[in-house]
Amino acid sequence: MNQALNVKVTEEQRDCYQEISNVAMGQAADLLARLLHVHVILPIPVVNLLEVNELRMALSGIESSNSVSGVCQGFIGNGISGEALLIFNDASFNDISKLLKYGGELDTSLELELLMDTANILIGACLRGIAEQLDVVFSQGHPIVLGQHVNLNDLVQANNYRWSKTLAIEINYKIEGFDINCDLLLLFAEDSIDSLNEKVNFLLED
Amino acid sequence: MATKVLICDDSNFARKQMARSLPDGWEVDITFAGNGEEALQAIKAGQGEVVFLDLTMPVMDGFETLENIKVNDMNALVIVVSGDIQPEARQRVKNLGAIDFIKKPINKAKAELILKEYGIL
Numbered sequence: 001m002n003q004a005l006n007v008k009v010t011e012e013q014r015d016c017y018q019e020i021s022n023v024a025m026g027q028a029a030d031l032l033a034r035l036l037h038v039h040v041i042l043p044i045p046v047v048n049l050l051e052v053n054e055l056r057m058a059l060s061g062i063e064s065s066n067s068v069s070g071v072c073q074g075f076i077g078n079g080i081s082g083e084a085l086l087i088f089n090d091a092s093f094n095d096i097s098k099l100l101k102y103g104g105e106l107d108t109s110l111e112l113e114l115l116m117d118t119a120n121i122l123i124g125a126c127l128r129g130i131a132e133q134l135d136v137v138f139s140q141g142h143p144i145v146l147g148q149h150v151n152l153n154d155l156v157q158a159n160n161y162r163w164s165k166t167l168a169i170e171i172n173y174k175i176e177g178f179d180i181n182c183d184l185l186l187l188f189a190e191d192s193i194d195s196l197n198e199k200v201n202f203l204l205e206d
Numbered sequence: 207m208a209t210k211v212l213i214c215d216d217s218n219f220a221r222k223q224m225a226r227s228l229p230d231g232w233e234v235d236i237t238f239a240g241n242g243e244e245a246l247q248a249i250k251a252g253q254g255e256v257v258f259l260d261l262t263m264p265v266m267d268g269f270e271t272l273e274n275i276k277v278n279d280m281n282a283l284v285i286v287v288s289g290d291i292q293p294e295a296r297q298r299v300k301n302l303g304a305i306d307f308i309k310k311p312i313n314k315a316k317a318e319l320i321l322k323e324y325g326i327l
Binding site: 012022 | 219220223261264289290294311
Protein backbone atom coordinates (compact mmCIF):
# COMPACT_ATOMS: atom_id res chain seq x y z
CA MET A 1 0.00 0.00 0.00
CA ASN A 2 1.15 3.45 -0.82
CA GLN A 3 1.25 5.71 2.14
CA ALA A 4 -0.68 8.87 1.49
CA LEU A 5 1.83 11.65 1.25
CA ASN A 6 0.85 14.90 2.80
CA VAL A 7 2.53 17.27 0.42
CA LYS A 8 1.96 20.99 0.62
CA VAL A 9 3.10 24.06 -1.24
CA THR A 10 2.89 27.39 0.57
CA GLU A 11 1.90 30.59 -1.21
CA GLU A 12 5.48 31.83 -0.91
CA GLN A 13 6.79 28.62 -2.54
CA ARG A 14 4.13 28.75 -5.27
CA ASP A 15 5.17 32.31 -6.10
CA CYS A 16 8.79 31.17 -6.32
CA TYR A 17 7.89 28.26 -8.67
CA GLN A 18 5.99 30.71 -10.82
CA GLU A 19 8.93 33.08 -11.06
CA ILE A 20 11.38 30.26 -11.83
CA SER A 21 9.01 29.05 -14.56
CA ASN A 22 8.73 32.57 -15.88
CA VAL A 23 12.48 32.78 -16.40
CA ALA A 24 12.72 29.27 -17.88
CA MET A 25 9.81 29.74 -20.29
CA GLY A 26 11.39 32.96 -21.51
CA GLN A 27 14.59 31.11 -22.38
CA ALA A 28 12.61 28.45 -24.22
CA ALA A 29 10.50 31.04 -26.05
CA ASP A 30 13.63 32.85 -27.17
CA LEU A 31 14.88 29.68 -28.90
CA LEU A 32 11.52 29.13 -30.57
CA ALA A 33 11.37 32.78 -31.66
CA ARG A 34 14.81 32.50 -33.25
CA LEU A 35 13.96 29.22 -34.99
CA LEU A 36 10.69 30.45 -36.48
CA HIS A 37 11.64 34.15 -36.80
CA VAL A 38 8.56 35.21 -34.87
CA HIS A 39 7.62 36.87 -31.60
CA VAL A 40 6.31 34.49 -28.96
CA ILE A 41 3.65 35.91 -26.65
CA LEU A 42 4.52 34.93 -23.10
CA PRO A 43 1.82 34.15 -20.57
CA ILE A 44 1.98 34.16 -16.79
CA PRO A 45 2.79 30.53 -15.87
CA VAL A 46 0.13 28.78 -13.83
CA VAL A 47 1.40 26.73 -10.89
CA ASN A 48 -0.92 24.38 -9.04
CA LEU A 49 -0.71 21.44 -6.71
CA LEU A 50 -3.46 19.17 -7.97
CA GLU A 51 -4.86 15.67 -8.11
CA VAL A 52 -3.80 13.84 -11.25
CA ASN A 53 -7.47 13.30 -12.13
CA GLU A 54 -7.91 17.09 -12.17
CA LEU A 55 -5.23 17.42 -14.81
CA ARG A 56 -7.68 18.00 -17.61
CA MET A 57 -8.95 21.11 -15.83
CA ALA A 58 -5.44 22.46 -15.51
CA LEU A 59 -5.14 22.65 -19.27
CA SER A 60 -6.88 25.97 -19.55
CA GLY A 61 -4.92 27.18 -22.56
CA ILE A 62 -6.44 24.80 -25.08
CA GLU A 63 -10.09 24.55 -26.06
CA SER A 64 -11.48 21.10 -25.34
CA SER A 65 -13.31 21.00 -28.67
CA ASN A 66 -10.08 21.22 -30.63
CA SER A 67 -8.26 18.31 -32.19
CA VAL A 68 -4.83 18.06 -30.56
CA SER A 69 -1.52 16.19 -30.76
CA GLY A 70 0.98 15.75 -27.99
CA VAL A 71 4.18 14.22 -26.69
CA CYS A 72 5.48 13.54 -23.23
CA GLN A 73 9.00 13.20 -21.95
CA GLY A 74 10.14 12.03 -18.54
CA PHE A 75 12.91 13.68 -16.56
CA ILE A 76 14.80 12.79 -13.41
CA GLY A 77 17.65 14.12 -11.30
CA ASN A 78 18.64 15.02 -7.72
CA GLY A 79 15.69 13.17 -6.20
CA ILE A 80 13.22 15.00 -8.43
CA SER A 81 11.29 13.38 -11.24
CA GLY A 82 8.37 14.19 -13.45
CA GLU A 83 7.03 14.45 -16.95
CA ALA A 84 6.86 17.23 -19.46
CA LEU A 85 3.90 17.31 -21.85
CA LEU A 86 3.67 19.41 -24.97
CA ILE A 87 0.24 19.64 -26.53
CA PHE A 88 -0.49 21.38 -29.81
CA ASN A 89 -3.74 22.56 -31.20
CA ASP A 90 -3.64 20.70 -34.56
CA ALA A 91 -4.50 23.87 -36.46
CA SER A 92 -1.01 25.11 -35.49
CA PHE A 93 0.89 22.76 -37.78
CA ASN A 94 -0.15 24.56 -40.93
CA ASP A 95 1.57 27.78 -39.86
CA ILE A 96 4.55 26.03 -38.28
CA SER A 97 5.32 24.18 -41.50
CA LYS A 98 5.11 27.47 -43.42
CA LEU A 99 7.40 29.22 -40.95
CA LEU A 100 9.93 26.42 -41.12
CA LYS A 101 9.56 26.42 -44.91
CA TYR A 102 8.94 22.70 -45.01
CA GLY A 103 7.94 21.94 -48.59
CA GLY A 104 5.32 19.44 -49.64
CA GLU A 105 1.99 18.26 -48.33
CA LEU A 106 1.31 18.52 -44.63
CA ASP A 107 0.52 14.94 -43.59
CA THR A 108 0.56 13.06 -40.31
CA SER A 109 4.20 12.11 -40.58
CA LEU A 110 5.33 15.67 -41.30
CA GLU A 111 3.19 16.88 -38.39
CA LEU A 112 4.88 14.33 -36.18
CA GLU A 113 8.27 15.66 -37.23
CA LEU A 114 7.20 19.25 -36.43
CA LEU A 115 5.78 18.12 -33.10
CA MET A 116 8.99 16.31 -32.14
CA ASP A 117 11.22 19.18 -33.26
CA THR A 118 9.37 21.83 -31.29
CA ALA A 119 8.97 19.54 -28.27
CA ASN A 120 12.69 18.97 -28.26
CA ILE A 121 13.38 22.70 -28.16
CA LEU A 122 10.69 23.83 -25.74
CA ILE A 123 10.87 20.96 -23.25
CA GLY A 124 14.67 20.85 -23.27
CA ALA A 125 15.13 24.58 -22.76
CA CYS A 126 12.44 24.89 -20.14
CA LEU A 127 13.77 21.99 -18.06
CA ARG A 128 17.29 23.32 -18.37
CA GLY A 129 16.14 26.75 -17.21
CA ILE A 130 14.38 25.36 -14.17
CA ALA A 131 17.24 23.01 -13.29
CA GLU A 132 19.82 25.80 -13.49
CA GLN A 133 17.89 28.00 -11.10
CA LEU A 134 17.29 25.16 -8.63
CA ASP A 135 20.90 24.06 -8.98
CA VAL A 136 20.05 20.52 -10.06
CA VAL A 137 20.63 18.50 -13.22
CA PHE A 138 17.85 16.66 -15.02
CA SER A 139 18.34 13.74 -17.38
CA GLN A 140 15.63 13.46 -20.00
CA GLY A 141 14.07 10.26 -21.30
CA HIS A 142 12.95 9.66 -24.85
CA PRO A 143 9.93 11.61 -26.01
CA ILE A 144 6.79 9.50 -26.41
CA VAL A 145 3.88 10.38 -28.67
CA LEU A 146 0.66 10.51 -26.67
CA GLY A 147 -1.54 10.86 -29.71
CA GLN A 148 -2.19 12.72 -32.94
CA HIS A 149 -5.51 14.23 -33.96
CA VAL A 150 -7.27 13.18 -30.80
CA ASN A 151 -9.38 15.10 -28.33
CA LEU A 152 -7.79 16.57 -25.25
CA ASN A 153 -9.43 14.19 -22.79
CA ASP A 154 -8.19 11.12 -24.62
CA LEU A 155 -4.72 12.58 -24.87
CA VAL A 156 -4.47 13.34 -21.17
CA GLN A 157 -5.85 9.93 -20.26
CA ALA A 158 -3.39 8.21 -22.58
CA ASN A 159 -0.80 8.70 -19.90
CA ASN A 160 -1.03 6.58 -16.80
CA TYR A 161 0.45 8.25 -13.75
CA ARG A 162 1.60 6.34 -10.75
CA TRP A 163 1.11 9.40 -8.53
CA SER A 164 -2.13 10.80 -7.21
CA LYS A 165 -0.93 14.37 -6.72
CA THR A 166 1.30 16.48 -8.91
CA LEU A 167 2.83 19.92 -8.90
CA ALA A 168 1.74 21.18 -12.30
CA ILE A 169 3.20 24.14 -14.16
CA GLU A 170 1.27 25.20 -17.23
CA ILE A 171 2.74 27.50 -19.84
CA ASN A 172 0.59 28.46 -22.80
CA TYR A 173 2.58 29.73 -25.77
CA LYS A 174 1.03 31.71 -28.59
CA ILE A 175 2.77 33.20 -31.57
CA GLU A 176 2.02 36.73 -32.60
CA GLY A 177 0.30 36.98 -35.97
CA PHE A 178 -0.06 33.23 -36.45
CA ASP A 179 -2.54 30.57 -35.53
CA ILE A 180 -0.13 28.65 -33.34
CA ASN A 181 -1.08 27.60 -29.84
CA CYS A 182 0.55 25.05 -27.58
CA ASP A 183 0.54 24.10 -23.95
CA LEU A 184 3.69 23.06 -22.16
CA LEU A 185 2.90 21.23 -18.96
CA LEU A 186 5.53 20.26 -16.43
CA LEU A 187 4.28 17.68 -13.97
CA PHE A 188 6.40 16.93 -10.94
CA ALA A 189 5.85 13.60 -9.22
CA GLU A 190 4.19 13.58 -5.83
CA ASP A 191 7.22 12.10 -4.10
CA SER A 192 9.47 14.82 -5.59
CA ILE A 193 7.59 17.77 -4.17
CA ASP A 194 9.33 17.71 -0.78
CA SER A 195 12.76 17.77 -2.45
CA LEU A 196 11.60 20.54 -4.76
CA ASN A 197 10.29 22.58 -1.85
CA GLU A 198 13.64 22.23 -0.13
CA LYS A 199 15.42 23.61 -3.18
CA VAL A 200 12.98 26.48 -3.39
CA ASN A 201 13.31 27.25 0.33
CA PHE A 202 17.01 27.59 -0.24
CA LEU A 203 16.32 30.27 -2.86
CA LEU A 204 13.80 32.00 -0.63
CA GLU A 205 16.21 32.17 2.31
CA ASP A 206 19.15 33.34 0.25
CA MET B 207 19.49 62.28 -0.48
CA ALA B 208 18.49 58.67 -0.90
CA THR B 209 17.53 57.67 -4.45
CA LYS B 210 13.87 56.71 -4.78
CA VAL B 211 13.89 53.22 -6.24
CA LEU B 212 10.71 51.50 -7.38
CA ILE B 213 10.67 47.72 -7.91
CA CYS B 214 7.69 46.49 -9.92
CA ASP B 215 7.09 42.76 -10.35
CA ASP B 216 4.07 40.54 -9.76
CA SER B 217 6.23 37.99 -7.96
CA ASN B 218 7.10 38.65 -4.35
CA PHE B 219 10.14 36.42 -4.76
CA ALA B 220 11.31 38.42 -7.79
CA ARG B 221 10.85 41.72 -5.92
CA LYS B 222 12.97 40.47 -3.04
CA GLN B 223 15.59 39.09 -5.42
CA MET B 224 15.77 42.51 -7.11
CA ALA B 225 16.03 44.38 -3.80
CA ARG B 226 18.84 42.07 -2.67
CA SER B 227 20.70 42.71 -5.92
CA LEU B 228 20.98 46.47 -5.41
CA PRO B 229 24.57 47.53 -4.77
CA ASP B 230 25.77 47.63 -1.17
CA GLY B 231 26.18 51.12 0.15
CA TRP B 232 23.84 52.70 -2.40
CA GLU B 233 21.56 54.95 -0.42
CA VAL B 234 18.04 54.08 -1.54
CA ASP B 235 14.45 54.44 -0.51
CA ILE B 236 12.68 51.36 -1.95
CA THR B 237 9.01 51.11 -2.88
CA PHE B 238 7.41 47.91 -4.21
CA ALA B 239 4.64 47.53 -6.76
CA GLY B 240 2.85 44.34 -7.87
CA ASN B 241 1.71 45.54 -11.28
CA GLY B 242 1.93 48.46 -13.70
CA GLU B 243 -0.99 50.38 -12.23
CA GLU B 244 0.57 50.38 -8.79
CA ALA B 245 3.86 51.41 -10.36
CA LEU B 246 2.32 54.42 -12.12
CA GLN B 247 0.76 55.56 -8.84
CA ALA B 248 4.08 55.25 -7.06
CA ILE B 249 5.87 57.21 -9.79
CA LYS B 250 3.23 59.95 -9.59
CA ALA B 251 3.81 60.06 -5.85
CA GLY B 252 7.51 60.67 -6.49
CA GLN B 253 8.64 57.17 -5.43
CA GLY B 254 10.23 56.15 -8.73
CA GLU B 255 13.32 58.06 -9.79
CA VAL B 256 14.80 54.73 -10.83
CA VAL B 257 12.33 51.98 -11.74
CA PHE B 258 13.04 48.27 -12.16
CA LEU B 259 10.13 46.98 -14.21
CA ASP B 260 9.01 43.43 -15.07
CA LEU B 261 7.12 42.80 -18.34
CA THR B 262 4.71 39.88 -17.82
CA MET B 263 2.33 41.01 -15.10
CA PRO B 264 -1.42 40.91 -14.49
CA VAL B 265 -3.62 44.06 -14.43
CA MET B 266 -1.11 46.14 -16.40
CA ASP B 267 1.97 44.65 -18.02
CA GLY B 268 5.35 46.30 -18.45
CA PHE B 269 4.80 47.38 -22.06
CA GLU B 270 1.63 49.26 -21.18
CA THR B 271 3.31 50.79 -18.14
CA LEU B 272 6.14 52.12 -20.30
CA GLU B 273 3.63 53.57 -22.77
CA ASN B 274 1.90 55.41 -19.94
CA ILE B 275 5.17 56.78 -18.61
CA LYS B 276 6.08 57.97 -22.09
CA VAL B 277 2.71 59.48 -23.03
CA ASN B 278 2.37 61.30 -19.70
CA ASP B 279 6.00 62.38 -19.83
CA MET B 280 6.66 61.07 -16.32
CA ASN B 281 10.04 61.55 -14.78
CA ALA B 282 11.50 58.07 -14.26
CA LEU B 283 14.56 56.14 -15.41
CA VAL B 284 13.17 52.73 -16.24
CA ILE B 285 15.26 49.58 -16.43
CA VAL B 286 13.30 46.55 -17.58
CA VAL B 287 14.09 43.31 -15.75
CA SER B 288 12.44 40.42 -17.54
CA GLY B 289 12.48 36.74 -18.41
CA ASP B 290 11.24 37.65 -21.90
CA ILE B 291 14.64 37.68 -23.57
CA GLN B 292 13.44 37.67 -27.19
CA PRO B 293 15.27 40.28 -29.26
CA GLU B 294 11.96 41.87 -30.21
CA ALA B 295 10.92 42.39 -26.58
CA ARG B 296 14.19 44.17 -25.91
CA GLN B 297 13.76 46.44 -28.93
CA ARG B 298 10.14 47.21 -28.03
CA VAL B 299 10.94 48.34 -24.50
CA LYS B 300 13.79 50.52 -25.71
CA ASN B 301 11.46 52.12 -28.26
CA LEU B 302 9.06 52.75 -25.40
CA GLY B 303 11.70 54.67 -23.51
CA ALA B 304 13.30 52.13 -21.16
CA ILE B 305 16.99 52.96 -20.76
CA ASP B 306 18.02 49.30 -20.75
CA PHE B 307 17.07 45.70 -20.29
CA ILE B 308 18.36 43.14 -17.80
CA LYS B 309 17.78 39.42 -18.33
CA LYS B 310 16.34 37.55 -15.37
CA PRO B 311 17.44 36.10 -13.05
CA ILE B 312 18.88 39.32 -11.67
CA ASN B 313 22.03 39.40 -9.53
CA LYS B 314 24.28 42.00 -7.92
CA ALA B 315 26.81 42.06 -10.76
CA LYS B 316 24.18 42.69 -13.47
CA ALA B 317 22.51 45.45 -11.44
CA GLU B 318 25.74 47.24 -10.60
CA LEU B 319 26.99 47.09 -14.19
CA ILE B 320 23.90 48.74 -15.59
CA LEU B 321 23.61 51.39 -12.87
CA LYS B 322 27.24 52.38 -13.43
CA GLU B 323 26.85 52.38 -17.19
CA TYR B 324 24.11 55.01 -17.00
CA GLY B 325 25.82 57.06 -14.33
CA ILE B 326 23.07 56.37 -11.81
CA LEU B 327 25.48 54.97 -9.28
